[in-house]
Amino acid sequence: MKLNQKTIEANQVTLIGLIVNICLFIFKFLAGWCGASHALIADSFHTLSDFATDIAVLIGVTLGSKPIDKSHDYGHGKIETMASNAVGIVLLLVGVFIGWDGLHDILDIIKGQRFSSPGWIAFWAALVSIMVKEVLYRYTVKSGHKLNSQAMIANAWHHRSDVLSAIGVMLSIMAAHDISSKVEEKMQEMFGPETFVSVHVEPSV
Numbered sequence: 001m002k003l004n005q006k007t008i009e010a011n012q013v014t015l016i017g018l019i020v021n022i023c024l025f026i027f028k029f030l031a032g033w034c035g036a037s038h039a040l041i042a043d044s045f046h047t048l049s050d051f052a053t054d055i056a057v058l059i060g061v062t063l064g065s066k067p068i069d070k071s072h073d074y075g076h077g078k079i080e081t082m083a084s085n086a087v088g089i090v091l092l093l094v095g096v097f098i099g100w101d102g103l104h105d106i107l108d109i110i111k112g113q114r115f116s117s118p119g120w121i122a123f124w125a126a127l128v129s130i131m132v133k134e135v136l137y138r139y140t141v142k143s144g145h146k147l148n149s150q151a152m153i154a155n156a157w158h159h160r161s162d163v164l165s166a167i168g169v170m171l172s173i174m175a176a177h178d179i180s181s182k183v184e185e186k187m188q189e190m191f192g193p194e195t196f197v198s199v200h201v202e203p204s205v
Contacts, residue, residue, distance in 0.1 A: 007061055009147060010061045011061060013140055014058050014061070014152065016136075016139075018051060018054035020136055021047055022051055024047045025044050027125060027128070028040055028041075028043060028126075028129055031124075031125030032122055035119030036118055036119060036122075037118035037119070037173060038118075039118070039122075039168075039172050040118070040122045040125060040126060043126070043162075043169050046161075046162055047133075049093075053155055057151045057154075057155045061149060117173075118173045118177075123170055123173045126166045126167075126170040127170060129163075129166040130167060130170070133162045133163045134159075134160075136159045137156050137159040137163060140152055140155060140156035141157070144156055
């Protein structure tokens, strides 16, 4: 099937996003693992879901550009609409997953479960993710409007949601370090510096 110029441009933009998402997934997962950040590891799978929607957009845009035939009197434009709807559903499911995961962590803290501060490598990885995904969002949404592609615009907002979730991760890491420092000060007051050294667990690097 010969692709028109609009479809070729849309696929090029989406392929760039796909490659970036794969690289970011690996980067964030490894940084989260090295930095002992459960939040960043969970966010890396949010990025992986972007990869899945990139595939949906590639298929939707390509098939949606097919010309009118005997069985499709009005063309195949609805396929791209279905792809944009699929992106929206995935975005909703990812939001529910992140919310549930955050609630689970809050309940663990309320129950008194012990936790350690994530390493700062996780903080910097989240910051890198924010910058990269914001650039990708702007690039994709601009191209989507230029090509009048609702699937690309929906996918761009999936990139933006990754920015927002990474901001949440970054803030949670900062908060964890602040809480840990306060706990450390309190334990030093109660038990003395010498006793505290024996029970203190250093945060991950």
